[in-house]
Amino acid sequence: MPEQHIDHRVDEIITLLSDAMKVRKPNWEWCERKVSQYRIRAETIRLSKRDWHGIEDALLHEFSHHVTWVRNRTCYHDLWFCQVLAEAVELWYSDVKRYGWNKEYAAVQAYAIRNGYIQPTWTEFRVGQCVSWRQGLQRGTVHRVNHKTITIRTEDGGLWKVHRAAANVIEEERV
Numbered sequence: 001m002p003e004q005h006i007d008h009r010v011d012e013i014i015t016l017l018s019d020a021m022k023v024r025k026p027n028w029e030w031c032e033r034k035v036s037q038y039r040i041r042a043e044t045i046r047l048s049k050r051d052w053h054g055i056e057d058a059l060l061h062e063f064s065h066h067v068t069w070v071r072n073r074t075c076y077h078d079l080w081f082c083q084v085l086a087e088a089v090e091l092w093y094s095d096v097k098r099y100g101w102n103k104e105y106a107a108v109q110a111y112a113i114r115n116g117y118i119q120p121t122w123t124e125f126r127v128g129q130c131v132s133w134r135q136g137l138q139r140g141t142v143h144r145v146n147h148k149t150i151t152i153r154t155e156d157g158g159l160w161k162v163h164r165a166a167a168n169v170i171e172e173e174r175v
Helices: 002-021 055-072 079-093 106-114 133-139 164-174
Strands: 027-031 037-039 044-048 142-145 149-153 159-163
Touching (some): 044 055, 055 079
């Protein structure tokens, strides 16, 4: 019985969003992968019960891929996608802050930070404590850069780990 309840809930979300956003309903199915995905050619959302977003948030994310594909033939995590995702989240949760923005890709997190849906993932970091990460690369104050975080050597000699999307936002605010 719980399986049928979950299936019904997924159908309910897809129907509500498809009607509200005026797009054809995508197909959907369960998959054995660890993460959910959207199959463009088949216009099918493949949901994983093990997705770390949670089923509802994963569905909203993949549904947003469906909308951007149907409307614009794009499938990237760009501004268009972020706007569609925010619209879908607002329709389903009635409050964009209830969505798990902090579990999203860096570009989507940066959009959420810029729009005030979430705070950056750091709390102690302050703009005055370091140079921007691009300037830091030139001056040698950036200690380490990887695909998600930047470790910055602060003026007092400490090291701060900052999410790359948040660092981009801070740099924009400093200009």
